[in-house]
Amino acid sequence: MGVGFVPSMSKHTTSTKTIVIFPAKNEEATIEHVIATAKKSNSNPEIIVVDAYSSDKTAEIAHATGAKVIQQDAKMFPAKGVAMKTGLNEAIDGDADFILFLDADIKNLTPDWIDKLVDGCANCDMVRGYYQRHTRDAAVTKLIARPMLHAFFPELSHFEQPLSGEVCARKDVWKALLAKNPPDGWGIDVWFLIEAAMSGYQVKEIFLGNKEHTSFEDYRDDIGKLSKMAEQVEFTIIKEAFNHGRTGAHKEVKI
Ligand SMILES: Nc1nc2c(ncn2[C@@H]2O[C@H](COP(=O)(O)OP(=O)(O)O)[C@@H](O)[C@H]2O)c(=O)[nH]1
Numbered sequence: 742m743g744v745g746f747v748p749s750m751s752k753h754t755t756s757t758k759t760i761v762i763f764p765a766k767n768e769e770a771t772i773e774h775v776i777a778t779a780k781k782s783n784s785n786p787e788i789i790v791v792d793a794y795s796s797d798k799t800a801e802i803a804h805a806t807g808a809k810v811i812q813q814d815a816k817m818f819p820a821k822g823v824a825m826k827t828g829l830n831e832a833i834d835g836d837a838d839f840i841l842f843l844d845a846d847i848k849n850l851t852p853d854w855i856d857k858l859v860d861g862c863a864n865c866d867m868v869r870g871y872y873q874r875h876t877r878d879a880a881v882t883k884l885i886a887r888p889m890l891h892a893f894f895p896e897l898s899h900f901e902q903p904l905s906g907e908v909c910a911r912k913d914v915w916k917a918l919l920a921k922n923p924p925d926g927w928g929i930d931v932w933f934l935i936e937a938a939m940s941g942y943q944v945k946e947i948f949l950g951n952k953e954h955t956s957f958e959d960y961r962d963d964i965g966k967l968s969k970m971a972e973q974v975e976f977t978i979i980k981e982a983f984n985h986g987r988t989g990a991h992k993e994v995k996i
């Protein structure tokens with residue numbers, strides 16, 4: 742090796758296996774783009790799409806774009822948690838070193854998102870993406886998740902996006918968290934954050950730039966459509982507060 746030689750890619754490229762999991766429910770508009778983009782990332786990942794019995798062409802397009810398509814374990818909705826657990830079991834069986842979740846509705850995904858999330862795992866246990874979003878986006882994050890974390894798990898209140906769908910960790914970390922029985926619905930993202938931190942794992946957030954995603958178009962004019970998500974996130978944090986002996990924490994909060 743000559744002086745000044747710089748390896749062109751990270752160590753993940755050669756000796757490690759990365760699997761990207763997309764939970765997807767009726768995402769035919771974006772699924773081809775996100776799969777093709779993920780495939781261009783440095784870690785040359787395998788792609789799993791966990792489909793929610795989509796009524797559009799999501800599964801068919803995903804298959805044609807080179808993803809392994811599996812159906813989530815239960816026909817229940819909302820079930821992002823079910824989908825993530827189904828995907829994790831598949832990726833663990835597939836012996837991935839790094840397992841990365843990405844939302845399937847991202848319109849401006851670029852390969853460097855995957856590179857940043859995977860490379861970040863070299864020096865911590867879980868890497869979570871955060872981003873800039875439209876000021877009216879992320880209502881559940883702003884009005885439920887962050888204020889409740891601040892009250893019950895103040896050590897996590899610096900996380901910008903506790904509901905981020907863009908998360909990477911090593912297989913052993915996911916396996917340990919999966920064994921703790923994650924929830925089935927929208928609470929799973931914040932549950933993984935809380936449980937990872939409470940288990941003593943090093944969790945960090947990295948900035949991915951601007952995020953544009955189609956789901957915002959569904960609720961931008963009526964955030965009432967997010968009420969089920971809000972309820973599931975809220976109850977998840979309450980249950981976690983009980984599980985971790987944080988039930989007195991609210992007494993410290995000035996109202
Ligand atoms: N398999 C599966 N995927 C889901 C389900 N609910 C949401 N998703 C997917 O999870 C990701 C995040 O959902 P999204 O509606 O964009 O949530 P938001 O960005 O928080 O508004 C997207 O890829 C959805 O297609 C579900 O019940 N099952």
Ligand SMILES: [Mg+2]
Nearest residue numbers: 844846954956
């Ligand atoms: Mg979305």
